[in-house]
Amino acid sequence: MNLELDTITKKYNANKYGVHDFSLEINAGILGLLGPNGAGKSTVLKMIATLSKPSSGSIKLNGKDIRKHPNVMRKTLGYLPQDFGVYPELTPPEFLAYIGAMKGLGGKALTLRVDALLEELNLSTHRKTPLGQVSGGMKQRVGIAQALLNDPEVLILDEPTVGLDPEERLRFGALLSDLAYDKIVLLSSHIVSDIESIADQVAIMNQGNLVAYGAQEEITTLAAGKVFETMIAKQAVTDFKKQHTVVSSYRSDASCKVRYIADKLIENSQAVTASLEDAFIYLTKQPSYAIS
Amino acid sequence: MQFRNPISTGNYIRHIRSYAFLITMAVSIYGAFTFVPTPDASYATLRFGAYTGVYNAVWVSHVSATMLSVFLSLVGFFLVQGSIKKDADLGIGQLMGATVMSNTRYLFSKVCSNFLLLATIAVIAIGMSVVLTVLYSDDPTITLHTFILPYLMITIPSLFCVAVFSIFFEVLFFEQRIVQYILFFGLFLGTLLYTPEGQTNLLSTDMLGVHYITQMLEQQVQTQLPNADTLMNIGFIAAIEEPDAMISFSAIPFSLLFVGSRVLWMLLCCALLIGGSFIFHRFSLQSKYDENEVVVEEDTEESAQFGHSFLQHRAAQMGGLFSLIIIELKLLYKQNSYWQHLAVIAGFIFMFRSSLDIAHTYVLPLLWALQLTKWSGLVTREYTYNNHCFSSTAYLPIQRVFMAKVLAGLAVAIGLALPLLLRYGIAANFEAIINISIGGVAMVSCAVLLGTLTKSGKLFEVLFIVILYANLNQIAFVDYFGAMHATMQHTIMLLVMSVVMMALAIYRKTFDYE
Ligand SMILES: Nc1ncnc2c1ncn2[C@@H]1O[C@H](COP(=O)(O)OP(=O)(O)O)[C@@H](O)[C@H]1O
Ligand SMILES: [Mg+2]
Numbered sequence: 108m109n110l111e112l113d114t115i116t117k118k119y120n121a122n123k124y125g126v127h128d129f130s131l132e133i134n135a136g137i138l139g140l141l142g143p144n145g146a147g148k149s150t151v152l153k154m155i156a157t158l159s160k161p162s163s164g165s166i167k168l169n170g171k172d173i174r175k176h177p178n179v180m181r182k183t184l185g186y187l188p189q190d191f192g193v194y195p196e197l198t199p200p201e202f203l204a205y206i207g208a209m210k211g212l213g214g215k216a217l218t219l220r221v222d223a224l225l226e227e228l229n230l231s232t233h234r235k236t237p238l239g240q241v242s243g244g245m246k247q248r249v250g251i252a253q254a255l256l257n258d259p260e261v262l263i264l265d266e267p268t269v270g271l272d273p274e275e276r277l278r279f280g281a282l283l284s285d286l287a288y289d290k291i292v293l294l295s296s297h298i299v300s301d302i303e304s305i306a307d308q309v310a311i312m313n314q315g316n317l318v319a320y321g322a323q324e325e326i327t328t329l330a331a332g333k334v335f336e337t338m339i340a341k342q343a344v345t346d347f348k349k350q351h352t353v354v355s356s357y358r359s360d361a362s363c364k365v366r367y368i369a370d371k372l373i374e375n376s377q378a379v380t381a382s383l384e385d386a387f388i389y390l391t392k393q394p395s396y397a398i399s
Numbered sequence: 400m401q402f403r404n405p406i407s408t409g410n411y412i413r414h415i416r417s418y419a420f421l422i423t424m425a426v427s428i429y430g431a432f433t434f435v436p437t438p439d440a441s442y443a444t445l446r447f448g449a450y451t452g453v454y455n456a457v458w459v460s461h462v463s464a465t466m467l468s469v470f471l472s473l474v475g476f477f478l479v480q481g482s483i484k485k486d487a488d489l490g491i492g493q494l495m496g497a498t499v500m501s502n503t504r505y506l507f508s509k510v511c512s513n514f515l516l517l518a519t520i521a522v523i524a525i526g527m528s529v530v531l532t533v534l535y536s537d538d539p540t541i542t543l544h545t546f547i548l549p550y551l552m553i554t555i556p557s558l559f560c561v562a563v564f565s566i567f568f569e570v571l572f573f574e575q576r577i578v579q580y581i582l583f584f585g586l587f588l589g590t591l592l593y594t595p596e597g598q599t600n601l602l603s604t605d606m607l608g609v610h611y612i613t614q615m616l617e618q619q620v621q622t623q624l625p626n627a628d629t630l631m632n633i634g635f636i637a638a639i640e641e642p643d644a645m646i647s648f649s650a651i652p653f654s655l656l657f658v659g660s661r662v663l664w665m666l667l668c669c670a671l672l673i674g675g676s677f678i679f680h681r682f683s684l685q686s687k688y689d690e691n692e693v694v695v696e697e698d699t700e701e702s703a704q705f706g707h708s709f710l711q712h713r714a715a716q717m718g719g720l721f722s723l724i725i726i727e728l729k730l731l732y733k734q735n736s737y738w739q740h741l742a743v744i745a746g747f748i749f750m751f752r753s754s755l756d757i758a759h760t761y762v763l764p765l766l767w768a769l770q771l772t773k774w775s776g777l778v779t780r781e782y783t784y785n786n787h788c789f790s791s792t793a794y795l796p797i798q799r800v801f802m803a804k805v806l807a808g809l810a811v812a813i814g815l816a817l818p819l820l821l822r823y824g825i826a827a828n829f830e831a832i833i834n835i836s837i838g839g840v841a842m843v844s845c846a847v848l849l850g851t852l853t854k855s856g857k858l859f860e861v862l863f864i865v866i867l868y869a870n871l872n873q874i875a876f877v878d879y880f881g882a883m884h885a886t887m888q889h890t891i892m893l894l895v896m897s898v899v900m901m902a903l904a905i906y907r908k909t910f911d912y913e
Contacts, residue, residue: 156792181794192488192785196733208726209793209800213719253789 108135108169108260108291110155115164117150125150127315129164137287139306140295143391146312148295149189152265155293156186168261182211185259187250189266189295195239199230199249202238206253217256224252227282229275244270251279255286262286264294268301280305299384309383313391323383330386335369337376338362354388368392410482410512422858423478427471427520431527433635434466435459437535443636445613447620447629453647456532456541461612461651463528464549465633467521468557468607469591473868475520475558476583477861479513480565481576488783492682502676506566510672514562521554545650552653553608556661560606563668570675575736576772580864603660609633611660615651634872720799720806727807731773742769743815750818758819759831760882764870766815767842771863774846775856777808778904782854787911797908805847805901812839834881834890841879841893844900851904851911 110133117125126147140148153159155166157177166173173180193202203221207213212220225231228248233241238249247270254262262283268276283292283305296302302309309326311319319326334354339347344356344363351373354366368389372378381389414420436442438454445451445462452458486492495505529546533539564586568579590606605611613631620629623646735743746766750758778801781787790800813820816835823831842863849859869877879893 156788158788158791178795181792181796184792186788186792188788190785191788194730194780194784194786197730201729201733205726205730206789206793208723209790211719211794211799213722 108289109133109167110261110291111165111167112151112155113165113167115151115154115161115166117147117154117159118162124315126154126161129315129317131310131317131320133291133293133308135287135289135291136307137283137292137294137305138308138310139302140293140310140312141297141299141302141387142295142312143297145314146297146391147315148297148312149265150315151312152186152263152293152295155180155261156184156263157181158186158188180261183257183260185254185257185262187254187264187267191250193238193246193249195237197238198233198235199225199238199241199245199252200234202249203253203256207256210257212257220256221252224255228252229278244272244275247271248275260290262290262292264292266296267294268296268298276301299387303383311387311390318390319386326386326390327381327383328386330368330381330389332378332381333368333370333389334366334379334381334385335372335376336364336366336379337373338364352388352392354385408512410509411515414479414512414516422853423520424523427524428527430470431463431467431524432531434463434470434524435528435531437531443632444634445616446632446636447617447646448627450620450624450627450629450644450646452616453537453645454532455536455538455647456546457648457650459528459532459536460546460549461616461648463524464553465609465612467524467550468554468609469633471517471521471524471554472557472561472607473587474861474865475517476561476565476587477580477864478857479516479562480569480579480583481857482509482513483566483569484573484576487682496682502679502681503673505681506570506672506676506679509566510559510562513565514559517558517562518555521550521558525550548650548653549612552658552661553612556665557607559665560668563672567668567671567675570679573680577739577769580771580860584864601656601659601663603664605660606664608657608661608664611657612651616648619648619651620646635874720803723799723803724807724810727803728810731807731811734773734776739769742766746815747818751822755819755822755826756882758822759835759880760873761871763816763819763835763880763882764867767812768863768867770811770815771860772856773811774808774843775850775859775863777804777843778847778850778908779854779856783856791911797905801905801908805843808843808846809839812843831881837890837894837897838880841897841900844897844904848900848904848907851907 112129112131112133115129116127119125129147129151140151142148150159154161155173157173157180160174168180168183171179194205197205200221203224204217207217207221222231225234228251230245230248230252233245238246241249247267251264251267254264268279271279283294286292287307294302294305303323306323308321309319309323310317311326319329339362341358341361341363344365347353347365347367352368354368356366357364366379366385367376368385434444435454435458436444443451444466452462483492486495525547529541532541532546564583568582572578572582586606590604591609594603594605594610603610613633617629617631620627743766746762746769749762750766753762776783781790790796793800813836816839820832820835823829823835845862846856846859849862850856852858866877866879870882873883875883878889881890
């Protein structure tokens with residue numbers, strides 16, 4: 108399995124780019140696409156899913172250009188859109204059977220697979236509930252199930268963990284790890300912890316550009332030596348945030364422990380080991396840093 | 400108060416910007432053009448015996464105000480209906496439900512935007528009438544207030560009532576679009592046909608306000624020509640051999656009583672709406688489900704094991720069109736409510752028991768009309784419910800998914816006509832069978848084309864209702880299912896049109912998948 112994005116650009120209008128000169132090569136495994144809202148994650152994923160076409164550049168699956176041959180991709184694709192609707196009058200198994208038929212699946216094997224997926228995604232107690240009546244998290248799980256129906260070789264999940272509770276997130280992560288050994292799994296999120304526990308590789312996007320790509324440790328080292336912690340008075344926090352890039356702050360009685368990113372140490376601070384979260388903030392929240 | 404304007408304007412803008420509205424505008428300009436036949440036209444819309452009016456400002460404004468009141472009310476209802484549902488689908492309704500805005504204010508803001516939309520169309524049509532008067536009248540002087548007055552007195556109040564009913568019926572029957580359609584169609588025909596002749600009352604049943612104006616015009620004819628046959632005729636009346644005799648009409652006075660009856664209609668509508676605000680669901684639609692939703696989550700211990708048994712079940716890739724059609728049919732079937740099933744059964748019985756002629760001319764189009772939303776939603780429901788991403792990323796979206804929808808729609812059309820087809824089969828009338836089948840093809844092609852163009856079922860529904868109205872009035876020109884002894888030429892033209900429409904739809908659809 109090999110997916111190659113070669114300098115793809117998506118231009119929405121004269122001066123609005125969704126994605127700009129984006130290149131990436133992906134082999135089997137889980138790639139986490141991380142970026143703040145509006146970074147262009149969905150735009151990239153939609154182009155890979157053949158929902159939209161790049162304005163320029165090419166996307167190749169095993170050497171075949173999917174812009175010219177979208178059905179090569181569609182045949183082996185599982186795609187969970189960021190937001191989607193369901194037909195309210197259908198129950199989860201009916202909806203899955205419908206999507207399955209659209210994907211060209213059928214027969215007894217489809218029924219068995221739908222059953223197994225419902226079981227797997229904790230939906231089997233709601234087999235008879237019309238989708239117009241289910242909760243948001245349950246709808247999301249139906250969405251995940253639909254993406255897995257056809258045993259996809261390329262699985263694209265746009266913000267899949269939205270609406271899942273912590274327990275379900277764990278389950279979901281384990282599920283993906285089991286799936287991914289010979290497949291391409293691409294998932295996006297704007298929450299670092301979602302990606303951290305699941306992804307083999309991480310790509311960080313900001314304002315339509317790819318700003319970093321590599322294994323988690325490689326990305327983390329980009330922020331090494333630039334993360335500090337300090338204790339400051341509660342009242343000073345707001346001002347501090349204006350002047351520095353703050354990753355997190357923990358309040359205690361009178362003071363506040365602040366974790367921030369800076370080129371050099373500010374007094375009363377101590378350097379700490381960088382995490383993926385720090386690197387993410389470093390790469391996306393600091394326009395002043397030149398990113399090489 | 401601060402809420403009213405954004406909501407109405409938001410709605411209004413959403414419509415104005417839509418592609419469907421452009422088409423509506425083009426149609427209303429064309430409508431204005433046809434409502435008052437130009438002096439050289441071969442038809443009439445308002446005639447008293449053999450007499451029509453001299454083409455001048457008075458005649459144009461009076462006739463077009465009348466025609467606009469009738470036709471824009473009918474078409475307009477179907478155009479604006481469903482705006483509460485739209486809010487619910489988009490989630491805007493739920494946001495509103497959580498604010499301090501009262502039901503009454505919300506509903507009135509909805510009425511305002513619907514009314515504004517209809518009024519915009521009316522204004523375009525009025526503008527067109529002015530242009531026509533200047534172009535064709537021998538006496539192109541227009542006194543603006545006498546020209547505008549009929550529209551203000553007749554058309555505008557009608558449109559307001561229509562805007563209210565579009566909201567009121569939706570409050571009453573939120574989910575059942577077809578019920579709303581039937582109610583309005585009944586109200587429309589009822590107030591149009593039932594109103595008794597004679598003196599105008601303050602309490603008039605004439606919602607559309609057209610009886611007064613036609614009576615007053617008729618009086619003028621009678622005073623000018625006391626002995627002539629001046630039977631009034633309204634609608635699109637085909638050419639008669641000798642040219643119509645012309646009468647020069649003078650502007651009719653609007654009596655206080657009549658103005659009062661118009662105001663009373665509007666007040667009545669407002670009262671209805673206020674009544675409706677008491678039973679309005681306020682988008683708490685979800686709450687009625689919460690009770691059923693017994694959250695029996697799986698045992699967490701069990702969920703800790705990751706068996707992934709589904710990996711063992713690899714679904715076979717069949718790619719068959721047939722299974723997809725079956726599942727599309729199931730989906731269409733599930734959209735039916737209980738009473739719609741009953742209506743189909745009743746329709747089938749009528750089709751078997753009534754005379755072949757009645758079954759073909761009336762029962763068939765009415766039965767199709769009851770399932771109208773199936774075809775209008777065929778290729779648009781995936782946009783309404785925002786899941787078109789699933790079909791467009793499916794394998795061979797046009798050859799399989801789109802075609803399956805079209806064929807399922809066709810199967811429903813043919814299925815509903817089945818009792819009639821059987822009877823024709825027994826009578827060995829194969830021409831009728833072919834005509835009905837092609838009628839089904841034409842209808843589905845039209846639905847699919849308008850749906851792919853506008854991503855909404857509205858336009859097709861409006862068109863279908865207008866055609867239905869014409870069908871029930873036995874106008875042969877729009878008889879697409881061959882009930883009025885269609886000629887071979889008619890049939891072939893219909894077939895060609897269907898093929899063209901379908902080809903255009905597929906052509907347009909390919910762009911969706913790019
Ligand atoms: N259809 C569209 N038309 C114009 N701009 C768009 C469209 N879709 C997305 N964008 C813009 O492209 C940028 C990237 O959006 P998106 O890919 O949805 O970001 P993400 O998924 O990372 O939150 C945003 O600035 C968004 O406003
Ligand atoms: Mg997104």
